[in-house]
Amino acid sequence: GNSVTQMEGPVTLSEEAFLTINCTYTATGYPSLFWYVQYPGEGLQLLLKATKADDKGSNKGFEATYRKETTSFHLEKGSVQVSDSAVYFCALSDSGNTGKLIFGQGTTLQVKP
């Protein structure tokens, strides 16, 4: 079945450091790929998405490229801020007619000043 694997955390970085959170997936068909973020005390919210191979999603300085050949959707940011501290979830929605999301385990990011 469909699944998502993302790097385990926690990830601790200093402010202005480069961030990569790895995400790989297994899926039949052509899923859409998402990164969701959960800030402390807040609900899940969409960070970015990509709906087909080679698409790049971007938002708030974060980027991720849908790589079909490596079945990956790694999240990157060139210079993190303390306010980026949160839990990040990689997810796919299957290509069936439900749109249900399959999530990775989540990666906790802590950015220190």
Add this chain to the structure above:
Amino acid sequence: GAGVSQSPSNKVTEKGKDVELRCDPISGHTALYWYRQSLGQGLEFLIYFQGNSAPDKSGLPSDRFSAERTGGSVSTLTIQRTQQEDSAVYLCASSLDGGQASYEQYFGPGTRLTVT
């Protein structure tokens, strides 16, 4: 506009009792989803509604779990004879159309269920 709302925000119940969790989706969203977030299992899909019907119930963990949706709007997730392993945060999400996998899902704040 109003987002997805859930009630109660917290629920503590004794093992063996029944609980009902409520979700109010964004107006006009035909698709509604329930997920569960727990320490051991991460974020798991439970059930999907399109309108009032549930074409995908594959994530419900046992027959103690059921859900309904009325008027194409409010949904209730019911857990009967609660067990300690049911303790988790239950999240509801809605989107414009479940048939479009690329549509964003908007999540509610969740209901934290604790079974003692």
